Amino acid sequence: MVAESVLKRRPALPGAMRGLWSRTKRPIGAVLIGLLAGVLPVASAGLPASATASEITSASAPAAPTAKTITAVTANAVNLRVSPATLAPLQAGQDLTVTVTVENATLDTISPGTINLFLAERALINRNALNSWLDPEKNSKPGDLMLSEPTMASIQPDSTEIFTLTVPAGSVGLTSGNAWGARGIAATLSTDDRVRAEGRGTFVWYSDEEVTPVNMSVIMPITVPAQSTGLITSKALETFTAPTGVLSRQLDGVVGRPVTIAIDPLIIVSIRILGSAAPPSAIAWLNRLDEAPNDIFPLSYADADLALQAQAGAGPLLTPTTFGQAIDPALFSATDQSATPNSVPALPPGTETPAPSTDQPAPPSDGTPPTTEELLAWEYSATDIGWPAEGDVASADLDVFAASGLNTTILGGSNASGAAGDFTPNASLDLGTGHGLGLVVDDSLAAALRTAAAATTDDAWREAMSQVSSQLAVVSAERPGTARTLLATFDRGWPPNADRLTETIDALAGLRWYAPSTLPEVRASVPAEEVEFDSQAEPEDRVALAAELFEAEKTITDFSSVLSDPAIVTGTQRLDLMALLSNSWASQEASWADAVGTSLANSSALVGSITVATKGPINVVGSQVDIPVTLDNALSQAVTVMVQVVPSNGRLLVGEAVESTIEAQSARTVTIPVTAAVGNGAVTLRVTLLTPAGTVISQPALIPINVRADWEGLGSLLFAAFVVLFFGFGVWRNILRRRRERAETETADAPEPEAEPATVPEAEAPPEEDPESGAAGAAPGPLTPASAADAPTEPRA
Template sequence: MVAESSTARRPALPSAASSRWSHLRVPVSALLIGILAGLLPLASSGFVPGAPIATAVAATATPTPAPTADATAAEPVTVTVAPVSLAPLRSGEDLAVTVRITNDSSDTITPGTIEVYLAERALTSRSALTAWLHPTKVGKPGDLMLRSELPAAIPPSGTASVAITVPASDVGLTSGNAWGARGISATITEDGSVLAQGRGTFVWYSNEVVTPVGLSVVMPITVPEQNTGLIPAKSLETYTAPGGRLTRQLDGVINRDVTLAIDPMIIASIRILGNAAPPSSLAWLKRLSEARNDIFPLGYADADLTLQSQAASGKLLAPISFDQSINASDFASPTPTPPASIPAPTPTPTTTGSAPAGLVNTAATPAATPETPTPTPTPTPTTAPGTPPTSEQLLAWNYTATDVGWPATGTVAAADLDTFTAAGLSSLILGGANTAQSDLTETPNANVVLAGGHGNALVTDEPISAALRAAATATTDTDWQVAMAELSSHIAVVSAERPATARTLLATFDRDTVPGGARLSETLAALASLGWRAPASLATARAASPATDVSFQSQAVSGIRIEKARSLLEREREVTSFSTALSTPLAITAAQRLTTLALLSTSWARDTEAWSEAVDASLVDSTALLSSISVSTKGPINVVGSQVDIPITLDNALAQAVTVKVQVVPSNGRLIVSGDVIEATIEASSARTVKVPVTAAVGNGAVTLRITLFTPDGSIVGQPAHIPINVRADWEGLGSLIFATLLVLFFGFGIWRNVQRRRRERTAILPTADGPADGPADGPTDDPTDEPTDIPAEPPVVPRG
């Protein structure tokens, strides 16, 4: 293998090269073929001395898992190129680069030719840098620096990484070239046809005095989406175990120049468990309290600020209380000291080169970038043994700032600013989509003043943030080198724009892809080594001179998410109204608020379908809660009197007593309800019967009683119950008449029988004067009605002597 080079001239690709892009040897149909799942390793390496100058070229084919993305969206062959070191290249130094060729086609790439080019012009603006790294169409790759043969064939789904060193004489840059970002490109050709081209950058330095760019970095400390507002102990144990999500996050940023934006739910979830908290979570919380990083709080559960505002909540929500979730037995004895057996791992920074002498203009370094102060450690709130903590103690933390809001990127509307200001958020972190700017030739400070007295905003530098995130989540060394080279070049371009003026920018990690562990530490260590970057705190960024050519631009959350959020917030209002009937309202209002905050978390935005299902499930649960006080009387009930008391049974399924008012309204005038509403107290998990006095008016027929329950303050409880009534209002009078008639007949018949019987008795004892017409003279008559006409004389009284 022969490496060709020429310092006299660097010819570009032949004019016919551009036409070769449409005649790739890989057929277009290969784009429709799925990526092979098998891995075909290729291992070969070699050292070939160049012809007058030694050029080391090492090629290693490494197996690459088949991507999960649709093959039709991927290029069949891709090339990436990046410098091996982040140290700036000086005059007389060789340029060491890594070229990686990935073959996602169905054909084997036979040993071809790698060509490395230098961009014809320096990348002196952000737009030029972006256009070079992400061209909209294939353009001229630059001046040829070196041509080398690919050591071995690359099979389908194979990857080859080639280390190439370009001699300083072939680079062709001298001390007369201004410092700054330079573009490089690499192509892979086969049989004279260009298969693919990749582009990268490096930083050239030629002894200028450089003004470093202040870069403030913010990292969110959050957990995946939750259905409730407290993280379960089992999940905390997983997140804070070695290699867990929270552990990896903290390992990568602790005691570095990174501001932490933490979800207070994490702190409260650990503290509320008391002695039952996993030891790993207590150790994690202790490490956080001892960290030197600046820290500010996100909204509780990282609830989406703009979603709350635009869903017409009118305010930003916060927890009401944690008393309902505290188990007093977990605080029966003092909380044990977290074990010292889980020390913070010591990150091992990758040596990426240090700033050369004379590179940094210390006089021009931003004056407001002092070393990160060491905050006073925040101990766990102390309480008397056996005394559970208060809600304030669960959330207490020694934050560096509490007036910073971080809405979801590109979702803030103009009307939201009033809501944020009312909530005490005087400084916002905004994505670039929420800003409008004129054509700027230079990069302004991140600080922007918001009109209308809404404080200021810190605008995230999107290209720098994207490169930082890519580096921190890179899965291969080459990917990391590519991302860090882009990050380094962006900062260098900003520094070179105005050599004597300090600027302070903001870069953020996002919530969707959370980096952590060794790669995050490696990224931050490499960033700290750049001589044209100076660490800056969030306070420094807020104090920087405001950008005058950048203004706020209103955006909005999607309508689907807003409608779902409105239903969630409306349900919370219903639960709050319902709670006034309870003896202890906080038991349900506080729990409902935590659930609402959890479901409004920004983390749900990445999966709208799953979020919609979670919201629907919550609405079902809260519907059951609102139906826990009900009327169990079903009917029908027969009313047969003019005035009766109708029994109505009320059920209480809650674990506490409730007080309700009962209102009964008939559907028509056949019944009249006497008196006002009835107030009743129902004990926990029990039922009570109340009697409603009613009066039957006129007529018979069907009546429906609508039973409505109200809280003491007048809010309706559940849905009204309807009880059918059959009214027979005249049965009472008719029954009395029938009874009186029967009584008269009964007594009348008795009197008549008695009269007839006595007549018969008289006739039998005293016959008439003419003698009996028939029968014996002394016998009684047969006619019972005959009355005796003669009454025998009383016998004479004979004196006793």
């Protein structure tokens, strides 16, 4: 990419703020100008000439802007870029045509001024010289003046103007006697007798010399935007594989071109696992990928960052465990094979119909659901290449990579040091015994290619490609006759426009000092001896969040042993975890933190799906009782748990843990036998749910218990007393009744005693015997009229 001006672009203010700024800016500016007018002349007397205000407001003819001038202009947010108008090298006798792009991000209009073009005094013979030109130090001269052209028109606020300038061949001053290679150009914009902006760029001067092309391999990752789930939905696939979709644009730009494809297996699996329900556009896309002649190697599933995994504590690198939980067998029935990943679906009119693939390793079509191995299978060119986040690989990560079967690691330029500034070594790097080979990306070339592929205007694309051309020309001219093999990569994330990607790769192939190279050729190149691996690390906050995700997965794995089918939970958890570790999240820190927080909350809720519903308090009034504990299962499958109860003190004794199976989405009551020990009082039972292996799966539930163990003895005494009194009263009553009856019987059976002679009154009769009892009757009472009549009459005197 052509280096932009050192000026920093200030974002335009929103409309509402712009009015406020315009109302306040001028009075404040007037005050500041007044203060500066009185202060600067005095202050400048004690400062170096380079620091005085005269540099900013110099009335002399345009000259090479100093670093101080550039710093002052930075505050004005005027940006200038310069680049050749064509990628063809400039040859002797040809005019130099350049485009100068001026961006006015200020709130003021830039009045008409002058654009000056300069040529660097010396050729850019190595990478150090090239970088120094594009990123100049203080007081750096722009070179020899080639052309001075007035702008003629004002540049309005928040607008961009592009000027095309032509420098006659005689003014360029280069002839066939000058060595070929990259040359620097600079442009300045001067208005009102001061330099407002400066920009620098490059072009290639060539006089039909014989050159040694640079072998360069290019890798294109094909991935999807960041997501929180480990499978792409059918609707998303239909969008991604549409003619203008993200996957279609990526594949269109590289298929059939000298570019190695790094494919995310997530895409392949997501299409295959849909069976007959896969979108036709997705099936066609997968067939095109299978037919592509490009070298293809797999990224980690979901493009999970390998370095982040290693630094967050992963042992071996993560891989999917199973996809069985996401397979619908009905989509693979033998009677419904109208659309499979091997068939050619109906495409929109005007779309080229791909030929059916015969070699693609696809799931079976006999009605049997595919296995995990069949879903992941593909005919890759290599499977031992790892591509972690570039520039964030630590030394310890290499051990993890090697233990996971990765013999080659793609590294960013910041992970390598020691290269000489005047010579660019090969991309291959020996990582030491047991660590395999490292392939170091040329960051400058990669950045220029990525900028070109993402360019939205022709001017921006030419600017980026001119830097690509100059970079390769410098490498080729560093040591003529010495071939080098380099590596460049496109970045992950949202892809560029398909036309720009195709245009970029095609333009690269047209450079005389470039030769396409394959990835195996890069791996076979001689490792750079002077370059060493430089250990780096992922950001600490990113590693900390990833470690929490690993801990959550471990918790879910331990918890899953209670399930009747653990794979339903663990398989999904692993896929979602890898999706959250994707490199696509690296540029979205805030969104990634939110997604991780949501995942952790869901994991906690899953473990908390089995709960203790009993709340208490419960009264224990016996020495041995069974306490009921109700368990709730909110999951969609049966679970088997161990219920462990621990009392808070010695008033209760509890036995061993009790095993219980709870059906899906139901509750079950478990009885826990307890024994009262010594004393009465309050006891808290801590009820903990465990897996059959003894792992705690939830926070303990606390159940308050009131122990009244002596109530059993007191109740027994009271009951015994009641029984004794009840039966005692009955016995006593029976004794009394029997005594009375016996007394009465004895009285009736006894002989009558002989009465002594006595004078009995005539009016009184002797007592009569009771006919029923046989006992002597009582003395008669007063006579009734009847008895009185029957009574004998005494003789009258």
